[in-house]
Amino acid sequence: MTHPLISLQQVTAKVFKDFKMDNISWQISAGEHWVLLGKNGSGKSALSQLMTGQAEFISGTCERHCNQIEVISFEQQKALIESELKKDDADILDVISEGTLVHEILYTQDAPADMALAEKLIQAFAFAPLLNKKFRDLSTGETRKLLLIKAMIKRPDVLILDEPYDGLDLDASQKLEQILTELSSQISMVFILNRLDEVPEFITHYAYLNQAQIEFTQAVATDSPSPLEALKKLLHLKQDNLQIPENNSAASYPVNSDEPLVKLSQAKVQFGDNIIFEKLDWQIKPYQHWQLTGKNGSGKTCLLNLITGDNPQCYRNDIWLFGFQRGRGESIWQIKQHIGFVSNRLHMDYRVSISALNTIISGFYDSIGLYQHPTPAQKQIARQWLSLLGLADKQNTPFTQLSFGDQRLLLIARAMVKHPPLLILDEACIGLDEINRQRVLALIEIICQSKTSTVIYVNHHAGDKIKGIDQHLAMEDYQAQQGNA
Numbered sequence: 130m131t132h133p134l135i136s137l138q139q140v141t142a143k144v145f146k147d148f149k150m151d152n153i154s155w156q157i158s159a160g161e162h163w164v165l166l167g168k169n170g171s172g173k174s175a176l177s178q179l180m181t182g183q184a185e186f187i188s189g190t191c192e193r194h195c196n197q198i199e200v201i202s203f204e205q206q207k208a209l210i211e212s213e214l215k216k217d218d219a220d221i222l223d224v225i226s227e228g229t230l231v232h233e234i235l236y237t238q239d240a241p242a243d244m245a246l247a248e249k250l251i252q253a254f255a256f257a258p259l260l261n262k263k264f265r266d267l268s269t270g271e272t273r274k275l276l277l278i279k280a281m282i283k284r285p286d287v288l289i290l291d292e293p294y295d296g297l298d299l300d301a302s303q304k305l306e307q308i309l310t311e312l313s314s315q316i317s318m319v320f321i322l323n324r325l326d327e328v329p330e331f332i333t334h335y336a337y338l339n340q341a342q343i344e345f346t347q348a349v350a351t352d353s354p355s356p357l358e359a360l361k362k363l364l365h366l367k368q369d370n371l372q373i374p375e376n377n378s379a380a381s382y383p384v385n386s387d388e389p390l391v392k393l394s395q396a397k398v399q400f401g402d403n404i405i406f407e408k409l410d411w412q413i414k415p416y417q418h419w420q421l422t423g424k425n426g427s428g429k430t431c432l433l434n435l436i437t438g439d440n441p442q443c444y445r446n447d448i449w450l451f452g453f454q455r456g457r458g459e460s461i462w463q464i465k466q467h468i469g470f471v472s473n474r475l476h477m478d479y480r481v482s483i484s485a486l487n488t489i490i491s492g493f494y495d496s497i498g499l500y501q502h503p504t505p506a507q508k509q510i511a512r513q514w515l516s517l518l519g520l521a522d523k524q525n526t527p528f529t530q531l532s533f534g535d536q537r538l539l540l541i542a543r544a545m546v547k548h549p550p551l552l553i554l555d556e557a558c559i560g561l562d563e564i565n566r567q568r569v570l571a572l573i574e575i576i577c578q579s580k581t582s583t584v585i586y587v588n589h590h591a592g593d594k595i596k597g598i599d600q601h602l603a604m605e606d607y608q609a610q611q612g613n614a
Contacts, residue, residue, distance in 0.1 A: 132194040133158045134287055134317055135180050140189035144175040146530050150341045153179065153189070157287065157317060157334075164320040164328050167338035168562045169534025173321045174202065176338065177289045180319070195286035201276050202291035202321075203533050203560065207477050209234070209276070213265050228263040235260070235279050242282040250278045253304045259426075266400065269296040269473040269556070270425030277305065281312065288312075291321040295559045296473065298424040298589050323534070323562045324590075371571050373579070374513035376548040384415045390467075390551055390583055391436055392449040398431045398442050405431050406607040415550070418577050418584040418597055423604030429587055430472065432604070433553055438464050451550070465495045469544035469582065472555035476540060482527040485539055489514050492543035514542040518568070533560045541569055545576070552582040558593060570595055 133156040140153045150172055157163055157180075165173045178184045181198055182191065213229060236242060251257050254274045259267065267275065273296045280288060290309075294302045306329065309318065313331045322328060336346045384390075391413040398405040405428040413419060423429045434440035435448060438461040448455040451467050469492065481498040483491070489511040491499045503511075515521045518538045528536060537560045544552060554573065558566045570593060576582050577597030586598055 132192075134193070134195040135198075136190075136192040136194075137179055138190045138192075140179060140191055141187040142179055142184040142189075143187065144178045144184045145532075148172070148175055148341065148530070148532075150175055150179065150184075153343060155336070155343055155346070157319060159286075159317055161333050162313060162318045162320075162329070162331055163334045163336060164322055164332050165336050165338060166322060166325075169323075169538070169560075169565055170532040171338040172341040173338050174204075174291055174532065175341065176343075177202070177291060177319065177321060180287070180289065197283060197285040198287045198289065199280035199283055199285040200289045200291065201273075201280055201293050202289075203295075204291075206272055206276060209264075210272070210477055211480075228265050230260075231262050231264055231267065231275060232260040234264055235275060237279075243284050244282075246284070247278065247282045250281060250308065253308060254278065254301060268426050268430060270298060270301065273297060274301060274425070281308070281316075285316060287319065288316050289319045289321070292323065292560060293320070294324075294327050296425070296556065296589075301425060302589070323560065323566070325563065371517070371568070371575060373545070373572060373575055373581075374510050374517065376510065376546070376581075384550055388452070389414050389449070390451060393435070394447040396432070396435060396446045396448070398428060398435070398440065406604060409607040411602060413551075413583060413585070416577075416580045416583055417600055418595075419586065419600040419602055420595075420598050421585055421587045421602050421604070422589075427604035427608065429604055430474070430555060433470075433472070433555055433585070433587070436551075437468060437470055437553070462495065467550045468495075469547065469549035469552045470555075471537075471540045471544040471553070471557050473559065476537065479528065479536075479540065482529045484525050484527060485515060485520055485531065485535075486511050486524045488528045488539045489542045489546055492546040510546060511542075514546060517572075518542060518565070534562060534565060537561055538565055538569070541572075545572070545582075548581040550583060551585070552576065553585045555587045556589070557586075558588065558590075566593070573598075 136156040137153050141149070141151045143149050153176070155176070165176060167173050177200060179191065181200060251260070256274055256278065259271060277293065293305065297305065309329060310331055313329075320329070320332070332349060334346060334348050337344050389412045391411070393409060393411045396409040396411070397407040399407075409432070421429050421432070431440055435443045435446060436450065444456045446455070450464050453459040453463065479497055483499055486508070487499040490503045490507050491497065493503070493507055494501055512521070512524065515524055520535060520538060523531065523535065528539065531539070537557070541554075541557055544554070558569055561569060573584060573586065574596050577584055577595065584598060586595060
């Protein structure tokens with residue numbers, strides 16, 4: 130009889146500071162591939178922390194009969210980005226950091242790498258041009274590709290993939306699915322997924338988590354129906370009678386239907402010899418809702434950062450925003466007060482331990498953290514948003530102690546809370562379970578219909594369509610021609 134690769138027996142432990150899992154028993158053996166499903170905050174990512182020993186064990190036993198476990202997760206991605214940001218502390222280091230190159234992160238000395246597999250993965254993800262770039266210049270999807278390649282070339286015994294497809298474009302997602310299928314005969318995998326349509330065909334076992342407990346497990350049998358149908362019912366909720374809380378403050382910008390909110394003329398972003406996009410003309414009129422698409426690294430986030438003022442090249446471009454021409458004396462806050470914004474970068478940067486309630490309130494002030502005294506009306510509106518999102522019982526929980534999905538819901542509410550003239554949702558639904566994703570999509574649809582905000586929506590999932598978003602900007606139309614970059 131072979132030992133399981135990982136075995137948890139009656140484990141009680143604290144994870145993420147105050148999230149407690151009690152009396153957990155579970156194991157994975159060689160040749161098994163598991164998918165962990167459950168609502169946001171159910172304990173899926175916490176279980177992965179138990180597997181790797183990154184928890185405060187109180188009782189029970191955790192046995193590992195494997196040489197190496199690799200994890201792909203948002204937390205890992207965030208930690209890597211934060212380590213790079215620390216290198217920018219020039220006042221402390223008394224040096225100017227040039228930033229780590231991608232190939233230096235990929236090929237480290239902590240474990241031997243399968244170079245043949247590395248070459249195959251680099252080719253599959255079209256990653257070769259990125260190897261000599263600075264890590265900090267990678268897009269969210271490119272960073273995810275880096276971490277995936279880095280983990281797989283170590284040939285671990287167990288590979289834990291926490292939302293591995295998040296941030297990847299369609300082509301990269303299909304390549305990853307093919308690669309994981311090929312490696313499944315050699316590596317046991319544990320998937321943590323919110324989207325049931327991302328469950329690989331080679332999965333052998335399901336586990337459903339609820340309220341920090343493994344509610345049930347089931348093996349996939351060839352002679353019985355798939356457990357997915359039962360799981361779909363558990364992960365589904367009808368989105369009836371949703372109502373967005375009102376904003377009782379005066380509109381930040383008097384919308385004129387004849388004047389565009391945003392106008393870019395021949396916009397261009399270039400880093401060194403690399404032209405991200407060029408010759409882009411874009412005009413956004415009030416209540417004209419747009420979907421922005423493009424592959425990883427095509428410049429979607431760069432373009433949005435031109436609008437928000439978070440890309441310094443906004444001053445090189447001809448940009449009009451809310452009646453201001455960029456670079457004519459307006460402050461960044463005169464622009465941001467008219468914008469609600471959620472993105473992966475904002476999520477990475479939101480590292481303050483304020484309460485869930487104050488996280489939403491911070492959207493009134495466009496701040497990371499809350500440094501003003503909110504009005505009673507603002508507090509009441511924020512409580513209404515918490516109730517709408519099913520987070521009323523977490524009003525006083527620090528942001529950093531919530532699950533990734535719950536954090537994302539708060540940042541979405543933070544973006545929407547002031548009913549901004551322009552609402553930018555850059556892959557907003559990453560990390561959301563089936564229930565909350567459908568809830569957020571329904572809320573966006575209501576916003577589009579109610580004419581309270583003009584929406585720019587970015588995502589890689591064709592299934593996440595929103596009624597009312599009928600304008601489309603494809604970044605592929607503005608890529609530099611071969612030989613120009």
